Structure formats: structure tokens, C-alpha cells
Amino acid sequence: FGSPELDAARRDFTINGMFMDPLTGEVIDFVGGRADLKNRILRAIGDPAARLREDKLRSLRAIRLAARFQLQIEPETRAALCAMAGEVTGVSAERIAQELRRMLVHSSRVQAMNLALETGLVAAILPPLVAMKGLFQGKPVQPEGDLWDHTMLVLDLLPSDPSFTLAFAALLHDAGKPATKVFHRGRHAFHDHEQAGARIAERLCHSLKLSNAERERITWLVAHHQYLGEARKLRESKLKRILAGPGIEDLLALHEADSLASFGHSEDVDYCRRYLNSEPTGPINPPPLVNGHDLVRHGLEPSARFATLLEQLRDAQLDGAIHNKREALEWVDRQLAADATLRPNASEADSSKRD
Numbered sequence: 599f600g601s602p603e604l605d606a607a608r609r610d611f612t613i614n615g616m617f618m619d620p621l622t623g624e625v626i627d628f629v630g631g632r633a634d635l636k637n638r639i640l641r642a643i644g645d646p647a648a649r650l651r652e653d654k655l656r657s658l659r660a661i662r663l664a665a666r667f668q669l670q671i672e673p674e675t676r677a678a679l680c681a682m683a684g685e686v687t688g689v690s691a692e693r694i695a696q697e698l699r700r701m702l703v704h705s706s707r708v709q710a711m712n713l714a715l716e717t718g719l720v721a722a723i724l725p726p727l728v729a730m731k732g733l734f735q736g737k738p739v740q741p742e743g744d745l746w747d748h749t750m751l752v753l754d755l756l757p758s759d760p761s762f763t764l765a766f767a768a769l770l771h772d773a774g775k776p777a778t779k780v781f782h783r784g785r786h787a788f789h790d791h792e793q794a795g796a797r798i799a800e801r802l803c804h805s806l807k808l809s810n811a812e813r814e815r816i817t818w819l820v821a822h823h824q825y826l827g828e829a830r831k832l833r834e835s836k837l838k839r840i841l842a843g844p845g846i847e848d849l850l851a852l853h854e855a856d857s858l859a860s861f862g863h864s865e866d867v868d869y870c871r872r873y874l875n876s877e878p879t880g881p882i883n884p885p886p887l888v889n890g891h892d893l894v895r896h897g898l899e900p901s902a903r904f905a906t907l908l909e910q911l912r913d914a915q916l917d918g919a920i921h922n923k924r925e926a927l928e929w930v931d932r933q934l935a936a937d938a939t940l941r942p943n944a945s946e947a948d949s950s951k952r953d
Contacts, residue, residue, distance in 0.1 A: 603628050610649055610656050611663065611675075612641045640669040646678035655689045657682060657719060658697040665701070665710035676717070683718030694723055695806040702765035705758065708750045711769065715746070723806075726798045727769070729776035734786070737860045745772055748859055755855035763812050764848040767819035768855060773798040774820075796821035815845050819852055826853050829866045829873075835916035841874055842883035887915055887926040896927055898934070907933065 602617055606628045609615040615629040625632065629643050640663060642649040642656075650656050657679050664671050671679065686694065701710045714720045721728050730745040740747055752768050760768075774794025780787050799820045803813035822840065826849070829837060840846065850867050857864040874882065888911060890904060898904070911929065914920045920929050 602626060607644055608652070609643055610653070610659065612639075612643055613663075613669075615643050634672075638667070638669050639672050640664045640675065641672040642675040642678065646675045647682065650678055650682050650685075653689075654682065654685050655693050655697060657686050657717070658694065658701070658714075658723075661710050661713040661717065661719065662697060662701045662704075665706040665713060666704055668706075668709075671713075679717045679719075684722050686719060686722050691805060691807040695808060698723075698766070698806070699762045702753075702769065703760060703762055707765060708754045711750065711753065724769075724802060726773050726776075726802070730772070733776055733779070739859055739862050745775055748772065751859040752852075752855045755858050757851055760851070761848065763815040764819070764851055766812075767799070767816045767823070767848070768852055770795060770799045770802065770816070771820050771823045771852060771856065792821050792824055795823075815848070818845055819849055822849055823852050823856060826850070826866050826870055829870050833913075833917060835913035837870075837873070838882050838916045841870060846874075884915065886912060887920065887923050888930075892923070892927070893930065896930060898930070 606615040606617070609629070612629045612631040612634045614631070615627075616631040617626040618624065619626065630641075634641050640660060642660075660671065660675070660679055663669065701707060704710070711720070715728075715731065727746075727749075730749060733745040735743055735745055735748050737743060737748055740751065743751075749769060749772060752771065753765065756765060756768055772788075772791065772795060774791035774797070775788045778788045778791040778794050780789065796817045799817045800813065803816055808816070825840060840849070843849070850870060854864040854867040857867060886908075888908075890900070890908065893904065893907070894900060898907075907930070910933075911920070911926055914929060915926070920926050
């Protein structure tokens with residue numbers, strides 16, 4: 599714009615509007631950035647509404663910076679943030695998602711999300727989450743807390759360097775509860791809230807244009823965030839299948855944070871980690887004993903039941919009921935004797951005999 603003063607006047611916040619002479623090291627400050635930095639204040643340069651109107655993503659950037667550097671948002675700047683929060687949706691979904699990526703993986707994510715809720719930004723970009731506020735939970739760890747408080751505690755209890763997919767799944771893990779709330783036997787219940795939450799997560803991931811890999815991992819984590827709640831009671835085949843999944847470390851981290859935020863312990867996660875380390879009854883994910891070609895060679899007629907039969911064989915293997923190919927085929931023979939739909943058709947059997 600022709601001069602340092604005009605350049606600084608178009609920057610977003612005073613702490614970002616300072617210059618340094620590369621030859622002398624002199625700090626040049628036309629906007630009071632040094633004083634605001636010293637006093638830990640986040641202030642828009644000039645008219646806050648004008649600055650936010652120039653790039654509406656600055657609303658999200660403001661709360662991320664305020665949370666990350668523990669800054670107080672100056673009153674006029676905060677008022678403009680609140681008044682213009684809904685306009686952030688005019689920014690491309692990809693840019694909004696990028697701000698969320700930066701926000702949620704940082705240790706200040708809870709402060710950032712609380713600011714986002716207070717200023718109306720959650721309502722603008724993640725509207726299903728607004729209903730969490732005020733939804734009583736009565737968790738032992740937070741007896742007076744609501745669902746939003748619980749979710750923030752889960753976010754806080756994640757590992758120090760979570761992936762974005764883990765952090766976003768933690769933010770959404772109970773998003774299905776408001777829609778599934780019922781009063782049952784004297785208490786509130788949230789039946790199938792995991793699946794309802796997974797559908798919400800799917801929609802939000804699409805709206806933010808996240809990658810297919812991110813969307814699949816996030817929705818899987820939300821859908822399974824309580825799956826390991828009774829890990830010690832699961833059949834080995836079910837436990838081994840999920841422990842062998844590519845997202846198991848994220849799922850264990852999410853389940854641990856959720857358990858700690860709810861009950862103050864994570865016994866089921868501890869059990870799963872011991873199980874993974876000790877492999878008490880063999881490998882978690884051994885190679886299948888037979889495949890479809892083996893079944894055809896054994897005389898089975900390919901059909902829609904093939905996949906089901908192979909799944910049942912896999913479960914029997916993981917449960918330790920069969921240990922080798924011979925036992926697997928004997929197991930198949932027993933199934934054939936009990937289920938006529940799996941037997942070879944009569945004409946092929948007769949042809950085989952004539953040959």
C-alpha cells in the first residue's frame with residue numbers, strides 16, 4: 599500500500615502488525631503491538647469489524663491465537679467476533695478445516711473451543727455441538743457437569759500430541775447424545791448414541807471437505823468409542839478383530855480419555871494394552887487358515903453365503919476353536935451337514951461321479 603504505516607493498518611491484530619528492520623534490529627510499531635503483547639491482549643487493528651470483514655477467517659484465527667498464547671480478547675474486538683461469527687461460513691470449508699486442524703492438535707484446544715462456543719463460532723461451523731451445553735450428565739468425575747464440560751475434559755485428557763482425527767473424534771464422540779436422550783427407569787439414557795454421533799460426524803466431515811481417510815477414521819472412532827467398555831467380556835474373535843484394526847491406538851487413546859473423564863479410571867483400556875503386549879492365545883491378527891479357493895476345491899458351490907462362511911471360519915480361528923487348515927475344513931464339513939445351502943448342487947455332484 600505504499601508505506602509501512604498503511605501496510606500495518608491492514609494487518610489483523612496489533613501483535614501481528616509490528617515490523618523489524620533487518621539491518622538494525624529496530625522494532626517498528628505503528629499499532630501498539632508491543633504494549634498489547636506485554637499486557638497479553640489480542641486487539642484488532644483499527645475498526646475490528648472492518649478487519650474481520652476483510653477476511654472472515656480472522657474470527658477463528660483470533661480465538662486460536664488467544665487460546666494458544668493465553669491472551670485476553672479486547673472488548674471491542676470480542677464484540678465484533680460475536681456479532682460476525684455467523685459470517686465465517688462464507689470462507690471456504692478447506693480454510694476453516696485448516697484452522698481447526700491447528701486448533702485441535704495444540705494443548706490449548708480446550709480454551710480455544712470454549713472461546714468458539716462463547717463467541718458463536720461453534721454454532722456457525724459445528725452446529726450440532728451447541729446442544730451439548732446444558733445437557734446434564736452426572737458423571738462421577740463431574741457430578742454437576744454437562745455434556746460440553748465432559749467433552750472438554752475428554753479433549754484435555756488426550757495424549758499431548760494427538761492427531762487431528764483423534765482430537766476431532768474426541769470433540770464429536772458424544773455428539774449423538776442430544777438426539778437420543780430418553781428418560782428410562784428414573785434416569786436419562788442415550789441408546790445408540792454412538793451410531794447417531796457417527797452420522798453427525800460424517801456430515802460435518804463432508805461439510806468441512808476433509809479427506810476420505812480423515813472422514814473414515816473419525817466416523818469409525820465415534821461409532822466405536824464405547825466398544826471396548828467391556829473388553830474383558832468380549833469373545834476373543836471380536837476383541838482381536840478390533841485390536842488388529844489400523845486405528846486401534848487412536849481408539850484406545852479416545853476410550854482412555856473418555857473413561858478417565860467419566861469414572862476416573864481406564865481399566866478396560868489397561869486390559870486391552872496388556873492383551874496387545876502379551877497376546878495370550880496367539881497372534882492378534884494371524885493369516886486366515888483357508889480362503890475362497892480352498893472352499894471351492896473342497897467342493898462348495900460359490901454363493902452369497904461364501905463371505906458369511908469365511909467370516910465364521912475367521913471367528914472360529916480367532917476364538918481358538920480351530921488351529922490349522924485340516925481343522926478348518928473339518929469345521930466346514932460340519933457346517934455342510936447342517937446347512938444344505940452350502941452343499942454342491944446335485945447336477946455337479948452327479949457329473950463328478952460320472953467322471
